[in-house]
Amino acid sequence: GGAVLWETLHLLGFKVRPYVPDRKKEGYGYSNLGIDNCIEQFNPGLIITVDHGITKIKEVEYAKSKKIRTIITDHHLKGDASPKAEAIFHIPALSGSGVAYFFAKEIFNSFSPVQTQNFASLQKNFQTDYLALTSIGTIADLVPLIGPSRSLVKYGLESFSKIKRFGIKHILKQANIEDKKITPYEVGFMIAPRINAIGRLEHAIDALRLLCTNDEKKAYDLAHKIGNVNVERQELVEKSVAEARSSIGSDPRRGSDPIIILVSDHWHEGIIGLIASKIAEEFYRPTLVLTKTETGYKGSARSIPSFHVTEFLRSLKKNIIDVGGHKQAAGFTLEKDQLSIFKMAAFKLANKLIKDKDLERKIEADLKIPISKINLDLVKSLEVLEPFGMGNSRPTFYSEGILTGAQLLGKTQKHLKIWVSDITGKTGSVIPVKTGIQILELISFNNAEKFKTLSRGQKIKVVYNLDINEWDNKKTVQGKVIFLESLND
Known part of the structure; x- marks a missing residue:
């Protein structure tokens, strides 16, 4: 802007x-x-x-x-x-x-x-x-x-x-996406984090210079500097999130309170929002992360869809110097001597406002569909609804089927690929179809632990998105798993 x-x-x-x-x-x-x-x-x-x-x-x-x-x-x-x-x-x-x-x-x-x-x-x-x-x-x-x-x-x-614009062109090159179609995914996970990283760890004026420069050499140098800082930011976030998880595990209040409050004397204030985001997503709780500064504490908050975290913090304004934000994200500051009083007040108010049903993670599908009704034309027709992202999610589908195969993927074998077909007849046999695909291939990211619970011929239920996978000039339908479990669970 x-x-x-x-x-x-x-x-x-x-x-x-x-x-x-x-x-x-x-x-x-x-x-x-x-x-x-x-x-x-x-x-x-x-x-x-x-x-x-x-x-x-x-x-x-x-x-x-x-x-x-x-x-x-x-x-x-x-x-x-x-x-x-x-x-x-x-x-x-x-x-x-x-x-x-x-x-x-x-x-x-x-x-x-x-x-x-x-x-x-x-x-x-x-x-x-x-x-x-x-x-x-x-x-x-x-x-x-x-x-x-x-x-x-x-x-x-x-x-x-x-x-x-040289700056954007070199960001795309640095991220190896200069020849790709740019979607919200590339922006949200590859372009924006690079631009943001420099402001989180150093000074954001370099990001502005990168976006506005007419000097290609300067754009190249700044893009590579920002790329390197982004790697540093990723490592710092990974280490800090691990510390946050550890502190949650040792917190006697964990499980009894509907909100998570984490305090550190060394977390970099440029990444506390990223820590809060990852913890809120993992534990499905509104999460406040604070780090000590020279004058007090700086805090960042991330929330769940049902809870307006900025209004919540404004209700505690007598314990806060300043607060601003949106429904699901906020920033705030505290005086040095306000921390314990603020935490007590926050826990008390959160217990009053947040109900158990608010903390139940909901998975919704737009349509229940047989595997055999899925084809390339269906997936292509969804493109009219793009761009997908916050507030306009990619359509989700629910299917019940027979697991015909599974394997682990990735350098560290942390991703799962499965193949699913329709359940047909008493025997669960697969019947060839003409209108759609016979077997759907799906990817479940960071879900390797599920592999040991699966077996060929098992009846499963799965919620997923659909996309087109292009490889070697061939287009095939591929699903991305959102939720997966045995049909009998």
Whole structure:
């Protein structure tokens, strides 16, 4: 979002400089320290926020006291009152990058072709590069892919094949996906983590430089630097999540409380959101992860679908310095002496609000279907529903069948591949069919332990997605397992 807005204003002729807060020293958004640093470096008359500021009442007043006006562009949850900024562009249906895209586009639209020599390049950017950048921000921020966000991501993903921007091209090369069709998967698991990694562990200004540079050598160098930092980030997260699991296992409260609170004196504050996300997903509990800072504690929260974690934290505001976020993700800070009081209050409130039924993991399928009704045409017809992602999940299917084979996959043999056919007749024999496939191949990732419970001829029930596997110029139907167990369980 910052790249789109800064570059638009720059190409329109405004005297504009980008400023990315230092995550460790200044926090994530609008702060008095950040305002002071902007004054020291640039002495601006106007600050435009991107993806933050909607709750920063005192900070906007502080900027005013320094003769600086503020325009806020944000999508996060509003507070009880709004800042008295020059203007506020607050669109919860979009990501921060989506709000920035439309804000920048409206500024561009107010100029005529004769008013700027960069009119043609900007017009093209809003149809290609800026759409691609906005789609990255939307997918990375886990914004539901419905309404205007779905449109931005659909056309943004299509723009990757036309993009000329050196930074994006070298990210794709560095991730070995330059010739692939870009989907939300590639963005969410390969592109966005690289862009985010540098801000988590170092300073995010390098990510902005990568996205905006016109120097291919610089783009190459930055892409490789960011790729290396991403590997470091992955290793750090893996180690920290292992520590988190260990602390959960030794916690006497584990199992009795509907919420998980983890505290460390050494976890890097740039990755606590990733730790919270992995623990919340694994244990299916709202998870708060805090790490010690020089002045107190910085926290990150991730939740389950039924529980609004930002509203929960705001209910504890007398124990918190600051909080902001969405329904399923939030960031917050505590004073040094608030930790024990905050934990007690959080556990007490969570036990009051969260019911046992909220903590039951639900697996839903869109359609029960015989294996023999599945074919390539069916899977291709699902493409009209793309892009799939948060809020617009890939269709899920439920089938009951006979297991005809199974094997382990991967370098460490941690994935499972199975073959399933319809159950037909009393004997469970397989009957050849003409309309669909006879046997469906499915992959179950990180589920090797299930292999020892399976046997050929076993009746199973399985929930899965369908996709097309292309190999050696041949297209076949393949399923991805979501849930698998014996039909008799």
